[in-house]
Amino acid sequence: MMKKKYILRFSPEIVKKPLVSDLVRKFDVSVNILNADISSGRAGMLVVELEGTEEALERSVEDLLNDGVKCSPHVKALVFRQEECVACGSCTAVCFSGALQMNPESWELEFDQDSCIVCGLCVEACPLRLFTITREMES
Numbered sequence: 001m002m003k004k005k006y007i008l009r010f011s012p013e014i015v016k017k018p019l020v021s022d023l024v025r026k027f028d029v030s031v032n033i034l035n036a037d038i039s040s041g042r043a044g045m046l047v048v049e050l051e052g053t054e055e056a057l058e059r060s061v062e063d064l065l066n067d068g069v070k071c072s073p074h075v076k077a078l079v080f081r082q083e084e085c086v087a088c089g090s091c092t093a094v095c096f097s098g099a100l101q102m103n104p105e106s107w108e109l110e111f112d113q114d115s116c117i118v119c120g121l122c123v124e125a126c127p128l129r130l131f132t133i134t135r136e137m138e139s
């Protein structure tokens with residue numbers, strides 16, 4: 001058994017398809033949805049972690065591609081120089097995944113790496129340029 005993270009991007013026509021339950025049923029993989037941005041009428045995006053045999057993961061990716069889903073390995077990571085943060089909050093306004101949030105009591109910025117989908121929007125939003133995107137090893 002192995003686990004891999006993928007970013008799935010799909011057109012509005014595919015949004016209504018049961019992509020996740022299809023994978024579970026056809027290839028006996030378990031699917032952990034790490035993040036989702038899906039609204040009716042516009043393109044959707046899912047960040048998922050698939051767990052299964054190597055063959056099952058390969059067949060799942062092939063099946064998604066055949067269905068018109070763009071499927072790319074999630075191999076990027078966000079690096080944050082937290083010690084230099086001045087807690088201005090600009091980055092939280094663009095982070096739709098909720099990975100960056102101001103603590104309502106301390107007013108310090110909190111970064112939840114697991115929720116980050118590495119969209120890169122905070123890189124430009126931070127006036128001090130405290131975020132950089134780097135590649136991480138595929139697991």
Ligand code: SF4
Nearest residue numbers: 095116117119120122
């Ligand atoms: S890259 Fe930045 S804006 Fe995008 S999800 Fe991660 S923390 Fe949020």
Ligand code: SF4
Nearest residue numbers: 085086088089091126
């Ligand atoms: S935009 Fe930069 S300085 Fe402002 S809260 Fe976010 S990380 Fe900190």
